[in-house]
């Protein structure tokens with residue numbers, strides 16, 4: 001979605017998303033989420049458990065980050081990063097529209113959205129249809145407000161739900177027009193399961209409208225803040241991190257010209273009913289440097305969001321894909337700590353979350369920064385430490401030292417695999433100990 005460039009990197013508090021509960025629009029939506037794994041423990045219990053869990057986790061941390069092998073490299077050239085619809089939209093070599101395989105809709109699909117068959121940019125609506133879909137831009141259908149304009153939930157005549165973004169009408173702000181064109185051009189070139197799908201746009205007199213896939217379950221930031229109820233467990237957080245890594249890898253590697261998102265942040269990650277992630281907001285996206293011509297970066301005015309901005313980009317104005325990797329590192333820290341990148345309410349040493357978290361990690365105290373909404377289990381703590389290790393690499397001050405986004409995805413796959421194995425054994429030992437105590441009681 002788009003935003004005003006005037007906001008640049010001194011941006012407003014990302015928590016301010018004025019998102020409404022889907023059901024209040026009178027449209028039927030289900031958002032069944034129940035998570036029993038978010039039971040919170042007291043701080044004292046936590047400290048006592050810290051040592052024990054660290055020693056369990058420590059045994060696994062030795063296998064931390066797997067080396068980048070040829071095999072793993074090739075694995076990532078697999079279907080995961082290609083178009084969600086089974087079509088290879090385009091790849092680095094420009095091949096396109098190769099419809100080969102079934103979709104992954106199982107985990108992402110929803111019954112109410114028939115736009116899923118629609119091609120990116122294929123929806124051509126009239127202004128009258130837009131008025132119909134939004135009941136004349138009814139305030140009751142407003143789902144958010146961004147720098148660029150207002151977002152409405154709309155229902156098309158065929159029953160499809162969409163998100164309709166209406167640009168602010170400040171004709172003097174020429175840069176809004178530039179943002180609009182930038183987003184349109186970017187959106188129409190991409191299609192991936194983990195990117196919010198673009199359906200179409202409309203320019204009519206002084207109206208500029210973008211129609212995109214409606215993603216029903218709020219933003220990641222809202223979920224980390226528990227605005228919608230229960231907190232996300234660590235398994236869900238790892239899935240989300242992997243979804244984002246897939247989406248950004250696709251932007252960096254599988255589009256005609258690599259695209260740098262430039263605004264990866266938790267409030268730009270929308271969640272489906274099944275808690276899978278879709279990356280939104282292409283208002284700042286830029287084409288990456290053309291590596292065939294030997295260019296290594298694009299020089300550009302700094303844009304993005306405070307707390308997520310690559311310090312090297314800030315210093316040099318030189319933008320590369322690694323700026324997205326840096327922001328992704330911030331996002332990883334946010335996922336495991338639950339904190340926002342900047343936390344003015346905390347004491348000075350804790351205000352910049354990445355600085356605080358990385359120091360704790362390097363000092364061997366990672367466990368103390370786990371989001372208090374997450375349980376202290378061996379699996380959670382293993383994933384915490386491994387994720388922080390990856391974050392540390394992503395946050396390297398020099399971009400050459402940061403991994404590629406593709407590499408981030410590979411590492412996260414391994415983290416998720418190890419996490420699942422350990423979680424299963426946690427569960428087995430928990431059930432056998434509860435059986436033992438049950439038989440003692442008898």
Ligand SMILES: Nc1ncnc2c1ncn2[C@@H]1O[C@H](COP(=O)(O)OP(=O)(O)OP(=O)(O)O)[C@@H](O)[C@H]1O
Nearest residue numbers: 001003017019143144145146147151163213214215
């Ligand atoms: N496709 C969508 N599906 C569902 N809700 C959406 C969609 N796009 C946006 N929203 C909602 O509207 C809000 C505003 O989105 P928008 O992208 O315009 O602004 P923002 O990203 O919050 O702000 P900015 O981009 O200016 O930083 C989002 O936080 C989200 O709650």
